Amino acid sequence: MAGDVNYGISAEMSFPDESKAATQEIRMPEPVNDVKVYLNRIDLVHQQISGNKWFKLKYNLQLARQLGFDKLLTFGGAYSNHIAATAAAGKLYGFRTIGIIRGEQHLPLNPTLDFVVEQKMEIHYYSRAFFRTRNTLEFFDNIRKRFGKDVYILPEGGTNELAVKGCSEIPGMIDSEYDYLCTACGTGGTISGLIAGSEKKKIIGFSALKGGDFLIRDVENLLMKSTGKKFNNWIINTDYHCGGYAKVNDELLSFKEKFESINGIELDYIYTVKMLYGIQDMIIKRQFESGSKVVAIHTGGIQGNVGMRMRLHPTGFIKQ
Numbered sequence: 001m002a003g004d005v006n007y008g009i010s011a012e013m014s015f016p017d018e019s020k021a022a023t024q025e026i027r028m029p030e031p032v033n034d035v036k037v038y039l040n041r042i043d044l045v046h047q048q049i050s051g052n053k054w055f056k057l058k059y060n061l062q063l064a065r066q067l068g069f070d071k072l073l074t075f076g077g078a079y080s081n082h083i084a085a086t087a088a089a090g091k092l093y094g095f096r097t098i099g100i101i102r103g104e105q106h107l108p109l110n111p112t113l114d115f116v117v118e119q120k121m122e123i124h125y126y127s128r129a130f131f132r133t134r135n136t137l138e139f140f141d142n143i144r145k146r147f148g149k150d151v152y153i154l155p156e157g158g159t160n161e162l163a164v165k166g167c168s169e170i171p172g173m174i175d176s177e178y179d180y181l182c183t184a185c186g187t188g189g190t191i192s193g194l195i196a197g198s199e200k201k202k203i204i205g206f207s208a209l210k211g212g213d214f215l216i217r218d219v220e221n222l223l224m225k226s227t228g229k230k231f232n233n234w235i236i237n238t239d240y241h242c243g244g245y246a247k248v249n250d251e252l253l254s255f256k257e258k259f260e261s262i263n264g265i266e267l268d269y270i271y272t273v274k275m276l277y278g279i280q281d282m283i284i285k286r287q288f289e290s291g292s293k294v295v296a297i298h299t300g301g302i303q304g305n306v307g308m309r310m311r312l313h314p315t316g317f318i319k320q
């Protein structure tokens, strides 16, 4: 079993290392025909600034620094990988960080928030109702009044044009030949980068949310804003949310266990496991031509697993 994460424990944090992102062949629990599946391990770039979140952050950090900001502010749920990555990146690169967390405070802090506080992120809780207005001008005004004009604001999930630029570098790091490139989707920032960075491949996004059709419009808009172009080599598959965002079912959990024991690679419960479960099902349904090569991106997110296990097994019985 891939080991538990030591989030936050290391006193010395190292800088992200993109050369660690190898692409390796993996075995699916139910191989069907000669479809080959590979995993691109951007999760290995950094333990805390994990996977796609590093690629989404890097040009934002650069711009924030260039513009002279020393404070980053961002938004997310209480288990957010983006919040965790921003807190760690802030500490590592010398920015103060503010996290606006959706919902009420629960004590003791969950492992994600415990980690971000340890990284010196200042956290504030906003009611779900108010949080829902986060894309309005009024909300922004309120943030600026409260936290000052000198904060660099990262949108939820870190998704903006610079995030697309960062993620557009991922396909170029994959050294094997392939036909399909797959990623899990939350806000659509990562897939937008993959699309922009690999025009000739077929890109498949797997929505981690129920009702993920909004992603199509969001990705189109984001691509238009960041590249000025339209692309038609991608789809969003909305069939594998398994009940909704951060929801799991027994079949998904059993897939996760099998996949991890065959490959010795830990998956997260919210994104990567649903993508791979979807890829497995598409293979079974023969939706990939025989002989095709599929690269799936391991976007990271392992920091959330400890908190997720606590939610799945509130009595303290931890299965894996």
Ligand SMILES: *Cc1c(COP(=O)(O)O)cnc(C)c1O
Pocket: 051, 052, 053, 081, 082, 157, 159, 184, 185, 186, 187, 188, 189, 190, 191, 268, 271, 272, 299, 300, 301, 302
């Ligand atoms: C945030 C995240 C995603 C979703 O990325 P988007 O750019 O928001 O679509 C996928 N996988 C993991 C592990 C994540 O943390």
